[in-house]
Amino acid sequence: MRPRLRRGGIMPGRVVIGIGNVLQGDDGVGVHAVRRLRGRLPGDVELVEGGVWGLDLLPFLEGREKAVFIDAVDAGEEPGAVFRFSPREVRRTPSGPPISLHDLGLYELIGAAQLLDQCPEDIIVIAVQVKEIATGEGLSEEVEAALPVVCRLVEEELEGGD
Known part of the structure; x- marks a missing residue:
């Protein structure tokens, strides 16, 4: 893929x-993780607080070599459990965990990006088992405790690409 230009230079x-959604407790774990990663990653990595943007995230995928998504999941495991997988790995498991807790899941976003030929070849999902999704800001203790593991996994995924 060719790098895309953006205002001020080349797109990472x-x-x-x-x-x-940071207003729904543990559901906001992906956004909280991105905030923790600020200033810790190489310069060729863009951090995006994707929130619940759904298909509005498509422009952030176009022209990229690699995308790492961080999201909440309810796979029936212990709260705070961390999973790392590719979308292909989940598809092979008919009764596998949902890839997202949102109405428009990552499957749909990735599928749309593939249809539009905007999808990076290398996609990784890092997901955290929620304890509870409830109205309110902040994460449960279990999910908060998983953030260092999530950040380390993201850093390991991106090593050597600067």
């Missing part, structure tokens, strides 16, 4: 997108 080749 890699993107980390935090998904979730």
Whole structure:
């Protein structure tokens, strides 16, 4: 893929997108993780607080070599459990965990990007098992405790690409 130009220079080749609603407790874990990663990643990585933007995230995928999504998941595991997978791995499991807790899941976003030929070849999802989705800001203790693990996994995914 060719790098895309943007105001002020070349679009970074890699993107980390935090998904979730910070007003719904643990659902906002992806956005909280992106905030923690600010200043810790190489210069060729763009951090995006994707919130609940859904298909509005498509422009952030176009022209990228790699995308890492961070999201909440309810796979019936212990709260704070961290998963790392590619979208292909989840598709192979018919009864696998949902890839997202949002109405428009990552499957739909990634599928749309593929249809529009805007999808990076290398996509990784890092998901955290929620304890509870409830109105209110902040994460449960279990999900908050998982943030260092999530950040380390993201850093490991992006090593050597500066």
